[in-house]
Amino acid sequence: MELQKKIDSTFESRFGGHGAVYASAGRINLIGEHTDYNGGFVFPGAIDKVIMAEIRPNDTDTVRVFSIDIDEYTEFGLNEADAPKQSWARYIFGVCREILKRGGNVHGFDAVFAGNVPLGAGLSSSAALESCFAFAINDLFNNNQIDKFELARIGQSTEHNYCGVNCGIMDQFASVMGKAGHLMRLDCRSMEFEYFPFCPENHSLVLIDSRVKHELADSPYNKRRASCERVAKRLGIETLRDADMDMLNAIKTDITAEDYFRAKFVIEEKERVLTVCDALVNGDYETVGRCMYETHAGLSKDYEVSCEELDYLNDVARECGVTGSRIMGGGFGGCTINLVENDKMDKFVEEAKKRFNEKYGHEPKVYPVVISDGAHKVCEATH
Numbered sequence: 001m002e003l004q005k006k007i008d009s010t011f012e013s014r015f016g017g018h019g020a021v022y023a024s025a026g027r028i029n030l031i032g033e034h035t036d037y038n039g040g041f042v043f044p045g046a047i048d049k050v051i052m053a054e055i056r057p058n059d060t061d062t063v064r065v066f067s068i069d070i071d072e073y074t075e076f077g078l079n080e081a082d083a084p085k086q087s088w089a090r091y092i093f094g095v096c097r098e099i100l101k102r103g104g105n106v107h108g109f110d111a112v113f114a115g116n117v118p119l120g121a122g123l124s125s126s127a128a129l130e131s132c133f134a135f136a137i138n139d140l141f142n143n144n145q146i147d148k149f150e151l152a153r154i155g156q157s158t159e160h161n162y163c164g165v166n167c168g169i170m171d172q173f174a175s176v177m178g179k180a181g182h183l184m185r186l187d188c189r190s191m192e193f194e195y196f197p198f199c200p201e202n203h204s205l206v207l208i209d210s211r212v213k214h215e216l217a218d219s220p221y222n223k224r225r226a227s228c229e230r231v232a233k234r235l236g237i238e239t240l241r242d243a244d245m246d247m248l249n250a251i252k253t254d255i256t257a258e259d260y261f262r263a264k265f266v267i268e269e270k271e272r273v274l275t276v277c278d279a280l281v282n283g284d285y286e287t288v289g290r291c292m293y294e295t296h297a298g299l300s301k302d303y304e305v306s307c308e309e310l311d312y313l314n315d316v317a318r319e320c321g322v323t324g325s326r327i328m329g330g331g332f333g334g335c336t337i338n339l340v341e342n343d344k345m346d347k348f349v350e351e352a353k354k355r356f357n358e359k360y361g362h363e364p365k366v367y368p369v370v371i372s373d374g375a376h377k378v379c380e381a382t383h
């Protein structure tokens, strides 16, 4: 409510009157990291942290937009040559362009937005921003004719073509399709997905944010993806979804050690998603937790997307008897996701804060996870 009030009053003072309000969520991912662009499975859910925007068509061909959090205003046209310089505005421009490229309608609008998805924490604030605007533009100018999957693809293409991140589909998918109380298992090859009720007995999820910032653009993220694609090509398959360890071992001497370990992680990780889904249905949290620790080890040692601070948080979790813990998201900083027995939660959080502070000179942030709805309209312009 606070967020909406802030947006409402800023919109009124900048543009006068009101627009419709939309929101889209950040996400967590229980397991299945770096598998999306390899045609594998992921297991994300939307969270109760959102980007929210108030938007109103302005009968011009100019988009005028103010970011409350960055305290910056910009305006841009809708042609390719009109791309704004500010990186935050490129997400919105990219969404407009990608909709136009697909034959959809976009006209000028006035917008104010803000959010409470922590930036650079691996919770997909950028996907939330893209999905919020894609959802709004679909509602305002396209009679909701663009299907929700396509909205997610529009966000993904925005990352590829306007933001320099060669990401998979997971973040935008989760941000658009999320459903309160449910995780979603998505097969990133067929794009079939299933909602899984998520209400673990005696356990809760908590995120511990190292506050080490990650920047995926021009980053090792794209290099990880390139490694996987090289190995798939060498194996003569489209993606590593179709690879197994025997196939990989058979070409071990033809590829670099680095590419070998990247592919090994992906092959192991895609199996772990299926194991965790089954275990969750059976209430077998021990297996869920073991897989999470295995994922962390793989992301740290084989995929090399962890960092000292996150490895430390993982060690602390293990020492506190946390059921499962791992680095979450693209990596290179951000959060660990932890599955914790409820009666161990307070002690773990306290210990993680204290020990991390002693070692790195600042406390990590702590976010309890509430699985929530994805992109939606908050209210009409007449509010």
Ligand code: GLA
Residues within 6 Å of the ligand: 032, 033, 034, 035, 036, 037, 124, 167, 168, 169, 170, 171, 329, 330, 331
């Ligand atoms: C980032 C990307 C996603 C996915 C994850 C790693 O969040 O945007 O597509 O690849 O990293 O699982």
